[in-house]
Amino acid sequence: MGLSSCWARVGGMISPFIADTAGLIGGTTGTAIPLVIFGGSCLVAAGMTLLLPETLNQHLPESIEDGKNFGKESNKKIQEEIIVKTEETLTQ
Known part of the structure; x- marks a missing residue:
């Protein structure tokens, strides 16, 4: 900022x-x-x-370490889990 x-x-x-x-x-x-x-x-x-990275339905960083790892491959699993949970919530 x-x-x-x-x-x-x-x-x-x-x-x-x-x-x-x-x-x-x-x-x-x-x-x-x-x-x-x-x-x-x-x-x-x-x-x-x-x-800029897409942030829709993603866990946003809360610390410097989270910010460094944001958008990297290691977060793909977490992002997929959030998308699945969001889809489950929407279908209920």
């Missing part, structure tokens, strides 16, 4: 400089450059969310 907040502040600091690139370059290309940079960064961020 702190890393996210840090990058948000960095983005806030550099955004005026990116917006000023339109004046430095000039013309229609200069007008498009800030839009491409801002839009591209949004698309990259959206694409990176696809790399």
